[in-house]
Amino acid sequence: MPPTPSTADKTARIVSVGSGKGGVGKSVFVANLAAVLAGSGQRVILVDTDLESANLHTLLGLRPPPVSLADFVAQRESELVKLVFDTHIPNLSLIAGTNAHVELPQPGKIDRARLLRALRRLPADWVLLDLSAGARASVLDYFLTADDQILLLDAEPTAVESTYHFLRAAFYRHVKEALLTHAARDLIDVAMDRGNERGIRTPNELLKEISDLDPEEGERFRGALRRFHPRLVVNKVHSAEEIKLGFSVRGVCSKYFGIGVDYLGYVSRDSAVPQSVQQRKPVVLADPRCDASVYLGRIAEKLQTEGRGTATSESAIEGKKRGKSS
Ligand SMILES: Nc1ncnc2c1ncn2[C@@H]1O[C@H](COP(=O)(O)OP(=O)(O)O)[C@@H](O)[C@H]1O
Numbered sequence: 001m002p003p004t005p006s007t008a009d010k011t012a013r014i015v016s017v018g019s020g021k022g023g024v025g026k027s028v029f030v031a032n033l034a035a036v037l038a039g040s041g042q043r044v045i046l047v048d049t050d051l052e053s054a055n056l057h058t059l060l061g062l063r064p065p066p067v068s069l070a071d072f073v074a075q076r077e078s079e080l081v082k083l084v085f086d087t088h089i090p091n092l093s094l095i096a097g098t099n100a101h102v103e104l105p106q107p108g109k110i111d112r113a114r115l116l117r118a119l120r121r122l123p124a125d126w127v128l129l130d131l132s133a134g135a136r137a138s139v140l141d142y143f144l145t146a147d148d149q150i151l152l153l154d155a156e157p158t159a160v161e162s163t164y165h166f167l168r169a170a171f172y173r174h175v176k177e178a179l180l181t182h183a184a185r186d187l188i189d190v191a192m193d194r195g196n197e198r199g200i201r202t203p204n205e206l207l208k209e210i211s212d213l214d215p216e217e218g219e220r221f222r223g224a225l226r227r228f229h230p231r232l233v234v235n236k237v238h239s240a241e242e243i244k245l246g247f248s249v250r251g252v253c254s255k256y257f258g259i260g261v262d263y264l265g266y267v268s269r270d271s272a273v274p275q276s277v278q279q280r281k282p283v284v285l286a287d288p289r290c291d292a293s294v295y296l297g298r299i300a301e302k303l304q305t306e307g308r309g310t311a312t313s314e315s316a317i318e319g320k321k322r323g324k325s326s
Pocket residue numbers: 019021022023024025026027028029133235236237267268269270271273274275277292
């Protein structure tokens with residue numbers, strides 16, 4: 001069973017790990033991040049939200065548990081805590097994404113406020129979410145729900161292209177959530193069409209249009225813009241040039257798109273990683289001295305020292321629902 005919370009009012013810090021494209025190393029990354037944090041004495045719960053190809057249990061050397069997040073999504077189980085299982089690693093528990101006995105629920109619209117409440121109430125210091133690849137609405141909801149939003153990419157052009165696509169989709173979904181009126185939200189839909197006839201091309205142009213329409217909505221948009229701060233991690237790096245990729249993506253986002261993105265760090269391409277997958281053990285435990293383990297350790301440390309990121313708070317979501325004019 002999961003440990004009980006040390007203090008009743010302390011809420012878990014939620015970290016989501018997404019990527020525009022599959023295969024860049026999300027599941028391996030999040031399992032290792034979890035192992036490092038758990039190794040430093042923090043209580044960590046990993047959540048496998050990738051219901052279609054759930055594999056965190058395998059990466060941790062576990063068989064599919066009898067119940068999983070699929071039961072919560074399908075509303076067969078309302079208490080997330082009942083889906084938490086111990087792993088072989090002290091302080092590290094798992095909510096798996098698949099189980100042996102039930103069919104996959106059709107992914108419907110996730111109730112972000114309900115999910116966020118449930119995730120924050122989990123008895124842990126950290127809750128780490130492994131996401132499906134891509135920018136589907138349900139994936140973006142998981143991504144945006146977190147305090148810290150990590151976007152993983154590798155140096156392949158397809159991954160870079162998908163990263164921009166993901167960032168754009170996540171940004172528009174995030175700001176749309178913050179707005180209350182139909183008219184302002186409609187303007188977001190217009191802006192999402194790159195070739196829109198109103199000529200809205202950047203968040204700043206959109207901000208101007210929304211402020212002209214309704215100054216209060218403009219303020220809400222401005223607040224949402226400030227709170228949007230995903231963090232990039234470049235994985236499978238094997239040259240100095242590839243290390244710079246994080247900086248160039250950050251630069252492009254700032255210059256052409258007007259959104260702030262941090263570069264959290266990079267992890268080298270390392271044959272010890274696939275070997276550790278074969279062993280069904282995080283590489284930071286299987287081979288703690290290899291390059292990848294060192295870089296993974298640095299990222300975990302940076303995340304801890306930088307403190308909780310900025311994300312849509314539960315009260316903001318609920319406030320929006322209460323005050324929504326539509
Ligand atoms: N730093 C790394 N170096 C070498 N191989 C890696 C690294 N990170 C991940 N991989 C490999 O990439 C593949 C995909 O990883 P996975 O975590 O399943 O990706 P995703 O969850 O993004 O689809 C796996 O075979 C894994 O061993």
